[in-house]
Each structure stands twice: as structure tokens, then as C-alpha cells.
Amino acid sequence: MTSATDIEPVITSGQLATFRLDGDLYGIEVEHVQEVLRSQQLTRVPLAPTAVAGLINLRGQVVTAIELRERLGRPARPAGTDAVVIVVRLHGEAVSLLVDSIADVVDVDVADFEAPPDTLEGQARDLIRGAFKLDGQLLLALDVQKAVSA
Numbered sequence: 001m002t003s004a005t006d007i008e009p010v011i012t013s014g015q016l017a018t019f020r021l022d023g024d025l026y027g028i029e030v031e032h033v034q035e036v037l038r039s040q041q042l043t044r045v046p047l048a049p050t051a052v053a054g055l056i057n058l059r060g061q062v063v064t065a066i067e068l069r070e071r072l073g074r075p076a077r078p079a080g081t082d083a084v085v086i087v088v089r090l091h092g093e094a095v096s097l098l099v100d101s102i103a104d105v106v107d108v109d110v111a112d113f114e115a116p117p118d119t120l121e122g123q124a125r126d127l128i129r130g131a132f133k134l135d136g137q138l139l140l141a142l143d144v145q146k147a148v149s150a
Contacts, residue, residue, distance in 0.1 A: 016132075018103040018139060019086060022074040025103060026140045027132075032088045036102050039082035040065070053098055058087065064148075065096045071147055073123045088144055095148045106139065108132050116140070 016027030017036075042054030042065055053067040065085065069077055077083060083098035116128040117138065127146050132139040 014108060015105050016108055016139065016141065017086070017105050019084070019099040020101045020103055021068055021072065021099050024140060025134075025137055026068075026099075026142045027106065027108070028086070028088065028142050028144050030105055032090060032144050034087040034089045034094060037085040037087065037096075040085050040096075053083075056085065056096055058094065058096075061094060063087065063094045063096050065098055066148055067098045068142075068147065069098070071123060072127060073121075088148070090145060090148060097144075097147065106134065108139070113141075 015030045017030050017033045018025055018027040020026075037058075040056040040058075042056060044054045045052055048054075051066055051070040053065040053070075056063050056065050067077075067083075069075065077098075077100065081100070084100065084102050086097045086099055086102070087094050088097060089095075112132050114131050114133070116125060116130055117140075120128055120140075127143055129141040129143045131141065
């Protein structure tokens, strides 16, 4: 079993923008977040990987939309519920992440960083950097770089 002292923390003290996905709380570094938008119209991309939900038009810029439920091996979003779009900027390019709802920006401390829970399996284990224990809930730190590279 890996303890927090055995892993090299990849998130230092700072702030995470948090969001909910299939009932769980996830976070990404605020410096990656460009903006948060309500549901956007998607244009499907033929023959794209299943995690690519489509393309959105962001004020004239075409941005790929990644369905995080698919990337994390979660069930599809229930019919009739719209996704919230988190636009992240990595290496100068914008990519959008589709999530269930946006939550708060929280302050985290590297001293509270722990290895990913043993209950995570498959794709999700590869995409989660680690976890932070917050008041009665677990905040899973998403590796944005891995999540957007399909």
C-alpha cells in the first residue's frame, strides 16, 4: 500500500477549482481554468474517440469537448441533464471538460495530499493524481493533462 510519504506530490499548496461528477468531488488547479460555462451546443465528430463528446464554438474558437464521465469510466449522464463546461488552457490551447456541476474553489495544502484511494480502478486510477480529505468528503485531484489526451 502506498502512503502519502511514498508518493511525490504533484500538487502543492494552492487552490483547486472543484466540480461534481457522478456524485464525487474532483478538483483541478485554478491556473488551468479559463472559464466555466453553462451547457453548450456540441457538434459531433465522426470517428472520434468515445471520450470526445464533440466540438463547441467558443466565441469563434473551435474547442474540443471531453466527456469526463467517459474518461473516468463512469455511467453516461442521465438523459435530460445538461453538462457544465469547464474550459481549461493547457500549453496555450483551450479544451473543454464536461462535468455534472461546478462547486467551489478550495484551498489545499500539500501536507493533506494522499495517494489515490485503492477503490479507484481502471481508467480513473490513471487520471487521478491523489486526494485531499475535506470536511467529511474526499476531493480527487484530476490530472488535467492526462484527462484531455485521449
